[in-house]
Amino acid sequence: MEEVAFFIAEGNPADKHSQESVAFVSSFQTPQQYASFRQADCPRHGAALTGVGPGERLFTTSKSKALLNVYSWGKGIDQRIAVPEQLECLSLVSHPSANNGGGLKESGGNNLPLFRVPWLLAGGSKSGRIYIWELALGNLLCVKDAHYQGISVIKFSDCGTFLVSGGEDARVMVWRTLDLISVYNEEISVKPFTSFTDHTLSVTDLIILSSGIINDLKLYTVSRDSTLRVYDIMTSKLLTTYITSVSIECITKDPANRSLYIGLTNGSIRTIPLYQINPNTSVLESVGGNSKIITLDHDPNLTNTFVHHQQKVEATASLHKSLNKTKDEEDKPISVTCLDISMDGTSLISGDSAGRVFVSDIVTRQVVKSFPPCNSSISFIQTFFIPQHIIDNNNPSSINKSDKKHRLIPPFKRVLASSKPSEHILNLEIPADLSVKEESFDEWLNNKAQEELQFKNLGSIDSSITLTSVPKTNDDSARIQDLESKLAAVSEAYTDLRSQHEKLIDHYSKKD
Template structure:
């Protein structure tokens, strides 16, 4: 068999000429912009050149700027990852940009009055705005105004949807926070006005901010108020879970993603971190900085207008009237970056990068329609213009049982079973009840004697 040897060394090395490729600036931009998974979007009330700015979360470099007017506080929203919306400061319209076209306003949504707050449902189906004391709810796909909710007595200050878009919460200067079931609101029954599922009424002064946690209809809701408290509620039952009293008015509030901590921004510029995993069982307590997770972030010189936490819970973003937005390392409580603005910061949020944000040639899958300013109800099976009104099925409107209701029901069942086992039926039940009543009277007497003895001991002169 002939064996062939390949002598690589006997041939001169080949010279490979590298052809220079021209790379367009847009390709370079796309390559550079592909890195960030989260960005900071902020706005202020003093800038003349742009409305909103997008910053890299880790480097702090400015990536995009959206031009046209100034945004009102708590009015910045991203719709379907394709549109950026913000209410014009002190005006009766909402600015809309295609999220990749930073230099051109796509349209303006005219509203019946000055917009005080704005939010979009995470599924992109609904847009809600506060106008004076009313909440306006639009259907995004048609632009029709579905409902005008006038249950607040003073201006609405903040609006938030739950992460499953099944509910939204409105809060206002009337000290009330109202929980609305979207299914009940969009049922176009003109015979009666929609009613809130729960009325959260434990604040004594105007509510300044609210935040909805995860878990949809079983989420927890945080509210802050000028009454110097921040409160945590169970959305499904409307029960107050925790109330924390501070030394200053609380202007902003948020959870971390795992809801281990509650972050509260004060009028004095301090940010308070409240541990939600404390061993204390008290529902009402005063804030005290300690080693169990209650800490204070110091750095702002004026009131904290907005708060947001990164997806991994390691970075906290805060905006302030001192014309800065700061990024904080949550574990060390150190300010790692300061983003200067031209005026008081009105909005600052950490959000996941939209797929279209850095692709200049992309376009929204569905353009936005014209939004109606007036409530329109269908007169028959077909609305005017041949549009179809989609109403959720009736079974989706049934209220889910809350955790507290489930616990009460299980406890009552267990109590009934134990009573039957201990007491039996008929005559034994009456005998057992008599024995228990006698035991209760004995315990009351012992308790009274202990109280009198303690009082004498404490008041006895030393």
């Protein structure tokens, strides 16, 4: 098993060199590059990757058209799907009954067919609407006016219970997923589960911190008003507010919920510990709570700050040409646009507005690896694991094999799905190899006979009769006499045993 990073650039539709942009899937520890998607670009939070390996897909939105681009693993761009309006951000969620996002689910010894694509795809538009499609059929399940301005980020919770959207109107809306897709119940008036209006400028990023308990869902939102706010979703309460000196562009969390990492517009990455030792009691205590406001002090010693993105790009003509940077653009400050963290919490992956992506060690805050720069700002970063059964130890490039069972995604509908369940047609893919072996009719009859016998054997003695073949002999009379003598002996013994049993019963009955 190996961990990889997927990152994609923002691109520029007005620049012809933007079509040369490439999205990469590269390893952390080795120089191996597992996949690349040609002519792939998207706005901030405008990409969604289903996974790593054959059969997976990449969804990206277009910056200038009402289109959704679908890339197949190992085959490049596969489809261009028209949508009702231009989308700004995307998010995927798998079906609750799926095991790790697709394939076949084993239940009761049988392989139940599931979809080869995730369950729902949610998109936020420039007009503030939320669109939700069912990928297996392309049905439009929801169109909801959620924000007064464009939606900048939209994400499902890990369990799929909630959908959270943040917009340029500085509002954060929390929705129940089942309420949004309940097209079969016309009586339901879709309302947000809760909303937060504490920010004063546009929301740039958010994460949903799940501890495995639905009642302990925490929501972290960042905004250009230089604040990071922590909410409890179930109680709709503001827990903590962190204030910085510059605007915040992105956020990620430690897998063990020990700290947060925020990317700032001045090119620095700030670490926010969620727990600290009380100097008076020497006890580890949580930071914040009870609507507490915490101001992050200046860090002159860089104990909690990463500054490798603040290094300017070298002003060489060849590099300017490769990155499509003019001198005026080079003088602008470099901001951190995307963040993600490895599963063990030791490596931080960050991208900036200059198109650079770095992997830095969290303990030493030093860069351990840098990827080839892109020609525009990084718009999306996400880490994945490559399962060991996909990677060939002798040939790591085998992961680039295309899916032989690849099928196109149905075109997305532009009108809402019908409210009649009878008109909802579902396509399933029958698995090729079933775990249940085929049996003949005679074997089926024997199995049924054994099952019937199990109901008759109420005691501990097995009353099943086994038929054995008796060899045929010429002297049938001798065989018959032998069997008759054995039968007479058994009958005499049975009669004697019965008489003894009756005597014992009479004796003990008189005694009582």
